[in-house]
Amino acid sequence: MKKKLILAAAGLFSVFALAACSGGSKEIATMKGATITVDDFYNQVKSSQQSQQDVRNMIIFKVFEEKYGKDVSDKEVQKKYDEAKQNAKDQGANLEEQLKQAGYTEKSYKQLIKQNLAYQAGIKAHIKITDEDLKAAWETFHPEVEAQVIQVATEDEAKDIKKQLDDGGDFAKIAKEKSTDTTTKDDGGKVKFDSQSTTVPDQVKEAAFKLKDGAISEPIQTTDATTYQSAYYVVKMVKNKSKGNDMAPYKKELKKIAETNKENDQEFVQKVTSDVLTEANVKIKDDAFKDILAGLIQTEDSSKSSESSTKETSSKEKDSKSSDSSKTEESSSKTEDSSK
Template identity: 30%
Template sequence: MELKFPKIKRSVIISFLILSITLAFAAGCSNGNSNQDVVASVNGEDITKNELYELMVKQNGQQALDALISQKVIELEAKKQKIVVSDEDIQKEMETYYETYGGEEAFAQTLEMSGYSLDDVKKELALNIKINKLLEPRVKITEDELKTYFEENKAQFAQQKQVKASHILVETEEKANDIKKKLAEGQDFAQLAKENSTDAQNKDKGGDLGFFGSGDMVKEFEEAAFALKVGEVSAPVKTEFGYHIIKVSEVKAAQDASYEQSKSQIRETLFGEKAQAEYSVLMQELQKEYKIENYLEKKAEK
């Protein structure tokens, strides 16, 4: 169940998709008799690991190899420039992912469904951090550019009113009224959420949904939450998901856009835009500097 409208960024670890599968089979197919390991069969006719690997190389091999070559070049150049990625660097980026995906648990669930591991994520992050550190001296952003971007996009930096709320979701109005009664008797909201809420994503956090603004939640839920004062608990609220008991714990008032408060975010945005173009230039320069032999490409030419 997802009360919030989907705003999740799906760019995490995408480059590992073809790469990791191809490498796994490449490793498996490089060990003698393992070329004939059976991965499937149809009416007793075997499909071997070698057949699967050859098909994957034919379809995606060059793309995967190009990614590996670029990765190796980045690693060597980062080592040459003595660029080090600390655990703190990686954890800082992990916190951003947790926030984007609605918490550490939700991020872990997304990883599990995608077939990736936390180690895959951290390896990809370490590589991205090295790329950024290589690009930082090459990407120049002026004060005029920052101010121009702010003026042209001022609306997106204004803070709308936000509330921080928790909820307990149940299937029936009768159950919701029963919980409302228990709360009136002094029972703990978070504990009741853990014991009763059908919202598996948030129940173990005491039903905490964090801060949200207008348009982030389904209409009935949002209207009820924004009508509450801090500390107030709602009557049962019906939505397409069931019946909610909502408690508001904090309110952030709307604020006009502030250049100084937005400056670091603007710098990050402009860096991302410029870095994409500069990355291509950097890789062209580095690929001339490092001796690269692509045997897969040579094989295809024969």
């Protein structure tokens, strides 16, 4: 996954950095009777959907970095870089080689990490949690539980394990022998999770939260969202805990959940992005990219259009009210005449 993310970002700067270097007339290739210059290349690729998206991202990242980059520490950047390095290692790959293939150095890749973190910092800076947000988080919240899990590849295996457990089998022993979950099997399947944890699939959490202490679930089917492969779980609840009716003891957790919900709310994220870009007074100088921020920043033309539309609507409403008033007066007059 990390490799894909790195390679997906590879074209972000290269094309436009090339277009800027040594003027647009720099030759890329020559042949009998013709040449290909940086200008030729730039004019060829600038209208592509990928190039449009790249420039849009460059603008957004640059604006957020200028405003919120100071909130990102070198330590945070290094941590993300180390995570990427470990992720590559876990997949049997080498981060340095991946970066080289994608046209990055360690320094330029860390710069990209910093821009991403600055963007996240900008979104977080606009989050204001309300009581309604906390109540929404409370609806799906469940406190941390202690459980044991056994993961296997087929439903038949899961059913067989469930039967062994129902017949008095030792959960921890069976987990060590049969479970394919390498993170829990050596400890007898022991695991802790709450409603926001990602250590176990959602289907497992949903089933586990319904179990009483000591109860064992029926086989639970899960599907990996990336590989689409199915797996089956058997869960034993060790210590469940009801959240009760009082939010106060969990306010810290609820606030974190509410913040995450905001960060995942695309409408909220777009509104923040729009506000920050508008405040930065972004001006598109190349007509090839004139529409890349459409819907994100309110231009002078769109403001005039909006204002004109508002005035037109207001005018129509006045005319409508005037017409209604005339009709009312006319009706009233006819009623009086009829009365006479």
